[in-house]
Amino acid sequence: MSGLKIAVCIKPVPSPDQYHRVGIDPRTKTLVREGIPTVINPLDKNALEAALQIREKCGGTVAAISMAPPAAEENLREALAMGADEAYLLSDRAFAGSDTLATSMVLAAAVKKLGPVDLVLTGNESADGGTAQVSAQLGEWLGYPHLMHACGLEVMEDGFIRVDTAREDCRVAYRVKLPAVVSVVRTINKPRFTSLMGVIAAGKKPLSVWTSGDLPVDENFLGLEGSPTKAGDIYQPDLSRRCELLEGSAGEIAGAVLQKLRAAGLQL
């Protein structure tokens, strides 16, 4: 099979290595994430890498799609620099406050508008919200078969792909009929770095912005109003402990540690 049309969903997230800087404003009770740069969700890079590898093997095109505020254009440019052929930013105030069902509805609308797409890839979960719900729900909105936890992906003959999935105690290989939605885990590949050539090329690649009016959205499930779940209070759990120092030589420390273990009820 040749020439797959692949769409990759990309979520811009606050950089995951800086979540210790996330906090809550005690006065306004809102989230504080100032100064934390926005990056492509790490697993979405694995999804993009998987798409690029398929394109290199079988031909076709790779489109990057993101439902996000206008600033996400920068993240989509990075996806183009990595090698995506075209990018679509789904941006509209009407999308604000979307939960996973509403988000996946908009993404599905964009995939439909793209025309006959063979494969939709996403990261298994995002680093910030981490629900791991969007890919399956996207598959349901599209009416495509869908699988999660993909650690291997291979195009088979006659419009099928082989998807290897990682579960707690086993690996399960599936044959899935295209079009399909698959979400990938970290072990599937190592995402490539962007080259300077890639960055230069990205400037010339098409990046379109679609608003709600451009898409076949379901008004009943649009944005905050259309989201079944509503966010309530947020808070920061206090997990601090007494943090007492154990000192001395390695041997003395070991003795002290074992004493604590016995005091905690261990039979040593």
Add this chain to the structure above:
Amino acid sequence: MDGKNGLWVIVERSANGFRKVALELLSRGRDLAGRLGEVSGSRPGVWAVVTGPGSAPGTEELYRYGADEVLMVCHPLLEEHRTDLHAAVLADLIRERSPGIVLFGATAWGSEVAPTVAARVKTGLAAHCADLRIDGRGLLVQCVPAFGGKVLGEILCPDRRPQMASVRPGVFQAVPGDAPAGEPLVVRPELDDDDRIKVLEVQRREITGKPLEEAEVVIAGGWGVGSRENWQLLEELAGLLGAAVGCTRPALDEGWTEGEHTMIGTSGKTVRPKVYLGFGISGATHHVVGMKDSGLVISVNTNPNAEIFQFSDFKVVADARAVAEALIAELKAGKTS
């Protein structure tokens, strides 16, 4: 009794019975149902809903841990790994029987089935809840972690039904009661298959060592362990202490440990052992969320300002290798003397 407005726990089957997370959810479900009874004047039934190719043995366990009723959903096509078909029958059943609350274990299986069902019945789903409670209006308050657990947010599903949530293994405790076992209700739904999804092969993985979530002592290693050779010392120490070894993502990325399934934290396991011993762990939020409920926490790190120390009862500012070696020597000396 048809389960209307009931509290359902979707039970995932395992090779030798049911996944433990289902028992944990049944116990929590029993508490939630009691609270709903107080708030609304009518206590919903707690239903254990089991899907599979045939009826499952050992259902008395489900009653013991909190189920009032067991609904056994059988069809030959409901093989374990056909999550699509499990989701399809569950969505149909939910539409037919209108439960008020549906809870899933966030295993690989559950985290695939739950959002599929939610999208089919067009309702809300809160992922990986750290807590579930009932508010004064009788709504399910779903407390979900964000930013790797740094922040917790409350999620409500005020209008659509059922209210659905997933919970990772180990978040709630499975508490046996003395309720008598009943007779499971068996339903055999109609189900069609096509060629869209087919299981080609299943490779079981031998899991060596003690399961993390059952160990009394957990030894966790992070990037500060430094090498594969040093990691062996942690394994040796674990052998002497009867402990299980867990890891952080950086240690996994370094390839010092083979097991994705031994990762502790937001996207891995939640552990609450009697004792947690951390070696070379920085204390990233992602990890802390998975170990915060441990009994005694002792951490070793060369960095006196390591974040993990804030979450520890005792801190040791030293090299992981030196402390591990000294502990091994002490334990060996103790065994021979």
